[in-house]
Amino acid sequence: MLDEIVTVVKKCGDIILFADGAERNVSSKEGRANFVTKYDVAVQAYLEEELLKILPEAVFIGEEGEHSKAIGEGYAFIVDPIDGTTNFIKNYHRSCVSVGLALHGTMEIGVVYNPYSNEMFYAQRGKGAFLNGQLLHVSSNRLEEGLVCFGTSPYYAELIDQTFDLVKILHRAxxxxxxxxxxxxxxxxxxSGRCELFFECRLSPWDYAAGSLIVQEAGGRISRMDGTGISLDKGCSVLAGGPAAWEDYFKLEGHMELA
Incomplete structure (x- = not known):
């Protein structure tokens, strides 16, 4: 099943690569800098059609569309057709297709593909995480020896000051x-060990569903910023890292603990 999902995701990457910048048909959704293009819609439609051929009984939950579906007790695909839409609009080449498959509310398969770099990340529960066939492992560095990557939760203006206050703390640490x-x-x-810690004060499940399993299977930790488990049925804060850096976060004076 993993190989079939990877094949579908790879074909979606081709749609993104050959996108015509003049025909992206950008429109806005609710929230600041929250955009959707015709390619987000096209990729999601393709994913829904092809993934449900693999698992017809699965629930399909995608960023572009109706969000009231429950994950339920069976299989559920949790999909972001183009994560990094603003990057895609600006031709910044830091966008990806993200597909997670959950069973009974637990992530079982995660696939994330950046077509610009041709990097296919994937994981299956209990079988490790891989990049283009190479086994991945998180960094063992302490926070003071590491890089911190972060998101700004741009759709939630009330989180801007909190985010950048924390960035200052983490920059110094x-x-x-x-x-x-x-x-x-x-x-x-x-x-992949390129960065030691990641945080974002608010994300939706399709932003992190696939990546959460890839982090865990690579030996990393992922949680909300208060240390509790992430949610697959509603948005939450996200903190991820190698075990040492993840633990160091909670030792920082002034760190935030958000649900």
Missing amino acids: SLDVRRSGSAALDLCDIA
């Missing part, structure tokens, strides 16, 4: 900070 515009890829950077 680490080697440096990075902001990429794709939470799914940031989580994969944690899994």
Whole structure:
């Protein structure tokens, strides 16, 4: 099943790569800088059609569309057709397709593909995490020896000051900070050991569902920013990292604990 999902996701990457910048048909959704293009819609439609061929009984939950579906007790696909839509609009080449498969509310498969770099990240519960066939493992560095990647929760203006106050704290406590515009890829950077810690004060499940399993299967920790478990049925804060850096976060003076 994993191989079938990877094949479908790879084909979606081709749709993104050959997108015509003049025909992206950008429109806005609720919230600040919350955009959707015709390619978000097209990729999600393709994913829904092809993934449900693999598992017809699964619930399909995607960013573009109706969000009231419950994960339920069976299989559920949790999908972001283009994570990093603003990057996609600006041709910034930091966008990806993210597909998670949950069973009884637990992540079983995660696939994240950046077509611009041709990097396919994937994991299956209990079988490890991989990048283009190479086994991944998170960094063992302490926070002071690491990079911090973060998201700004741009759709939630009330979180801006909190976010950047924390960025200042983490900048002083680490080697440096990075902001990429794709939470799914940031989580994969944690899994691959490129960064030691990631946080974002508010995300939706399709932003982190696939990446959460990839982090865990690479030996990392992922939680809300208060240390409790992430949710797959509603949005929450996200904190992820190698075990050492994740633990160091909670030792920082002035760290935030958000649900």
